Amino acid sequence: MGKSRNPRFVADAMLGRLARWLRVLDFDTRYEPALDDHRLVALADAEGRVLLTRDRHLVRFLRPEKSLLIAASAPLAQLEEVILACRLGPPPRLFRRCLLCNNPLNPARAGDLAGHPPPLPPDGMAPVFQCPGCRRLYWPGSHTRRMREALCRALPGWLPED
Numbered sequence: 001m002g003k004s005r006n007p008r009f010v011a012d013a014m015l016g017r018l019a020r021w022l023r024v025l026d027f028d029t030r031y032e033p034a035l036d037d038h039r040l041v042a043l044a045d046a047e048g049r050v051l052l053t054r055d056r057h058l059v060r061f062l063r064p065e066k067s068l069l070i071a072a073s074a075p076l077a078q079l080e081e082v083i084l085a086c087r088l089g090p091p092p093r094l095f096r097r098c099l100l101c102n103n104p105l106n107p108a109r110a111g112d113l114a115g116h117p118p119p120l121p122p123d124g125m126a127p128v129f130q131c132p133g134c135r136r137l138y139w140p141g142s143h144t145r146r147m148r149e150a151l152c153r154a155l156p157g158w159l160p161e162d
């Protein structure tokens, strides 16, 4: 597999939770579980993405240009495999990409929050980020703290201190 400073990924239908962890770390990761294997490989090749899969037959017979065969079944162990195989460095910041759509988040302005359906961040909470696609809001809180702690446990020493 070619080394790249910022590899982009597409995760197969079995690897949705891995895709979310990669998005937490701001790695561009598409997840399209409705696509069949041929279309998934075509998407990966067309966009120069590393296809992440646990299906060795897919790799063997459909021959994506870039692929990584994942052995582990636990999502954080899968994440460690990707980090080691692709030699990924930690991102400058976590939670800058929508966990649902993969879009990079934008800082939310006060006007974006007015009339937004819940959940809304507590008053005075900053900074708040928003997905330009699904409009979902992201802000630092107990949920992001728990995810960061899980990352630090799974990947000791890899993430810099907050």
Ligand SMILES: [Zn+2]
Pocket (backbone or CB within 6 Å): 098, 099, 100, 101, 102, 103, 131, 132, 133, 134, 135, 136
């Ligand atoms: Zn979104």
